[in-house]
Amino acid sequence: MPILSTAGSGRARLLVINPNSTVAFTEHIAHELGGDLPPGYEVVFYTAPVGAPASIEGVGDSVVTAAACLEELGPALGEYDGAIVACFSNHPLTHALRERVAYPVVSILEAPLLMGAQLGSHAGILTTSPRWESLLAHDVAALGLSGKNTAGVVSSGFSVLDLERKSRAEVAERLVQIALDEFYTRRKADVLVLGCAGMVGFTDQIRDRLPPDSMVVLEPVRCAFEMCVALVRSRARTAKGGLYATP
Incomplete structure (x- = not known):
């Protein structure tokens, strides 16, 4: 099971996804962001499930971690107003999420x-x-x-x-x-x-x-978080008429 931690409370919920299974990385991110949340926001910090790669070292790891996160998050994806994929790459999870949800999904690359x-x-x-x-x-x-x-x-x-x-x-x-x-x-x-x-x-x-x-x-991660907050505040949505049309 992934490790979930929350910080803050409010009307908007953001999901920060660490797509590898190293909990310590998620904890560092939560520590960095958790003490500086804008009013009215709750943030959930998610770690990929045990069995997923402990680090992402190439394309193969990216594909495996994307599949593991999508399978486990599943219906819970509908509970959020924005998401950040915390892998510094053109990670396939970013694009897969943009297909699945209408809220902003921000890449840390x-x-x-x-x-x-x-x-x-x-x-x-x-x-x-x-x-x-x-x-x-x-x-x-x-x-x-x-x-x-x-x-x-x-x-x-x-x-x-x-x-x-x-x-x-x-x-x-x-x-x-x-x-x-x-x-x-x-x-x-x-x-x-x-x-x-x-x-x-x-x-x-x-x-x-x-x-x-x-x-x-x-x-x-800080840049992606601030960008995600800005997009949510501006009521921006992921366009579904082109690249990210829901399958």
Whole structure:
């Protein structure tokens, strides 16, 4: 069974989906978002069921986790007003949910790139393992967002699970150094997107080591959450006349 936790209460209910089965990642996300909810909102944090991959390391894991989440969530999907898919990829669950529901479903890959385009003109993505450099370049292109990722994708060298297994200090130091050396100094990026839901909580450490106002650092789950709230507040709905028509 998945781990469900709730925070806040109110008229609108948002669903934050961690599509891998590592509960600790969900807990970090809940801690980051749970203390800063807008009035009138309830948030449910969902973890993929036991048996689903513990981390998502490629296309195969994405397909398996999407199927596991869809099967378990099932009819409960109708209980929400908006959803966030907390995997930094063009995850098939995002598109499957947009077919199934009319409320907004926000991707943590799309949201920070779209927000970053309002804040700078040369955005880069700091991801996990080298495998994700090519995967994310492909995903960004498939979503038509290459022009919003002109500083490219760089690996931290960590696997997704390393972000949980290694000390926070070690992870933070590596992320800071790549942000400074690769993105700020060499690539002249003005926006840096942290390219994994497991990087939640590291934004301030990176910002604090940068020259003031030099490079915006965006945490993708926070961006997706804020975008989802904005869409729900504006009463936006997923269009059903084209790509996301209900089968």
